[in-house]
Amino acid sequence: MTDFSFLTDDKLVEALLMEVAGLLRGLIDRDEGGSIDLRGLPLSPSCIETLDRCLGQGEISVVLDAAGRSEIRETSLPGVWWTKHADGAGRVIALLIEVAVTPAILRADLADMKRGLDRMPALLAKTAGRTS
Amino acid sequence: MESAETLGEVLGRRGFGRRSLLKFAIAMTSSLALPPALAPVMAANLAKAKRRSVIWLSFQECTGCLETLLRSSSPSIEALIFDFVSLDYQESLMAAAGADAERTLREAVAANKGEYLLAIDGSIPVKDGGVYSMTGGRSNLGMLSEIAADAKAVLAIGTCAAYGGIPKAYPNPTGAAGVEDLISGKPIVNIPGCPPVPEVLSGVLVHFISFGHLPELDDRKRPLAYFGTTIHDQCYRRPFYDQGKFAKSFDDEGARQGWCLFELGCKGPVTHNACASLKWNGGTSFPIESGHGCIGCSEPDFWDAGSFYTSLAGGSSAGWRNTGIALGVGVAGGLAAALSGRRKST
Incomplete structure (x- = not known):
């Protein structure tokens, strides 16, 4: 039986902030960031709220609509992102702290871009039809 | 049967971009307790993968396992799992019946020999030559032995398939047994539960398709990521x-x-x-x-x-x-009231 009762919210938040600091140092020094899977840790809702409050709000907030809604926002620490992914029913399926210049999911994918380019002739023809 | 298209192509055609796939992989790595850094690798592998044939045999069971897995599909992201597998044989879901169904099974086995995943729900009765549960004149035990021989791995879905379950309960009149009691020399994954948690099957399938091997199991052949704690x-x-x-x-x-x-x-x-x-x-x-x-x-x-x-x-x-x-007070009270009412009416 695993007993996590010795871990208070404050101690967990402190430990997680130290891990964030280590990841941020890695991103700055070696261009190696990382992620912390908050759902994989024995965190109470209040602990997650405290951590969220500690990290604060930065300059960027993004809503992604891909197989459900995702909210990605930069915290008050540049390069540290608070990411919440939900499925089509609104159920949270992943909650992460990502340490990266830009979260990978925001970057456009090459195959998707090619599919977009393939659609361009039809789009141009439609536009030309409107303007002629 | 195995499609020539990759999953990335299939999903792209259906309007799912790579962001959806990456998001799915992030959720799956979290679910499987894998490091988040593996999510892009999983997404890239899934995009390149071909659909994997799954042959599903139902034995001594109540259909609750299948029911719960089907109910998991909509509208959650787990719906994507049905793009990752080709369910080539499942008696309750397929349109074919009788001789056509038997032919479908033979063709699926031949076309995917050594590569298909065999999913089993229900226990296998072995007493009296296994006569207590038959399909098309063949015992469950005979079908399991035959179809498992050419499978890449066997998934025992639900407590009945994993350990015998309720059919095995005392006095076990049919000699019910679980898959692992009867099959050896094949990778077996037990996904117990009555019914099992649907996301566990999704996780096992996605792990197998994206990394080419089964997830880490515990000493009872259960995926450690889901059964590692109480x-x-x-x-x-x-x-x-x-x-x-x-x-x-x-x-x-x-x-x-x-x-x-x-x-x-x-x-x-x-x-x-x-x-x-x-x-x-x-x-x-x-x-x-x-x-x-x-x-x-x-x-x-x-x-x-x-x-x-x-x-x-x-x-x-x-x-x-x-x-x-x-309850006793309630019943007694009810009885007294009924008797009282009866006395009044007489």
Whole structure:
């Protein structure tokens, strides 16, 4: 039986902030960031709220609509992102702290871009039809 | 049958971009307790993968396992799992029947020899030559032996397929057994539960398709990521257990305060499963959250392990006794009222 009762919210938040600091140092020094899977840790809702409050709000907030809604926002620490992914029913399926210049999911994918380019002739023809 | 298209192409054609796939992979790595850094690798591997043939045989079962897995599909992201597999044989779902169904099975096995995943739900009766459950004149035991021989791996879905389940309960009239008691020399994954948590099957399939091998298993062949801890370890009522606060009946103040259900027979401390973290019905809740103790349905021989209302410490549940007394009072009261009414009418 695993007993996590010795871990208070404050101690967990402190430990997680130290891990964030280590990841941020890695991103700055070696261009190696990382992620912390908050759902994989024995965190109470209040602990997650405290951590969220500690990290604060930065300059960027993004809503992604891909197989459900995702909210990605930069915290008050540049390069540290608070990411919440939900499925089509609104159920949270992943909650992460990502340490990266830009979260990978925001970057456009090459195959998707090619599919977009393939659609361009039809789009141009439609536009030309409107303007002629 | 195996499609020539990659999953990335299939999903792209259906309007799912790579962001959806990456998001799915992020959720799956989290679910499988893999490092988040593996999510892009998983997404890239899934995009390049071909659909994997799955042959599903149902034996001595109630169809509850299949029902729960089907119910998991909409509208959650797990719906994507159905793009990752080609379910080539499943008697309850396929249109074909009789000789056509038999031919479909033979063709699926021949076309995917050595590569298909074999999913089993239900236990296998072995007593009297296995006559107690037959399909097309063949015993379940004969079909399992034949189809498992050319499978890449066998997934025992539900407690019946994993350990024999309710059909194996005393006195086990059909000689019911689980897959691992009968098959050797094949990778076997047990996904127990009555029914099993659907997301666990999704996780196992995605791990196999994206990395080419099964996830890490425990000593009972269960995926460690989902069965590595007990319900009790993850239970939101666990702090009350640590504080010694227990509900004594199903309707006392402790029950209303959400205290631990240990004394009411909860089997959470000895039951390994992911109900408390993944939950049921789209993440709505799980039995303990609904006020009833865990019955330990994902453990071997759970049906023969004593009353659901006897505590693991051995005491019979005061809550159940009280409920019994209440029921007795209710019945007696009802009977008295009925007799009184009858006297009045006569």
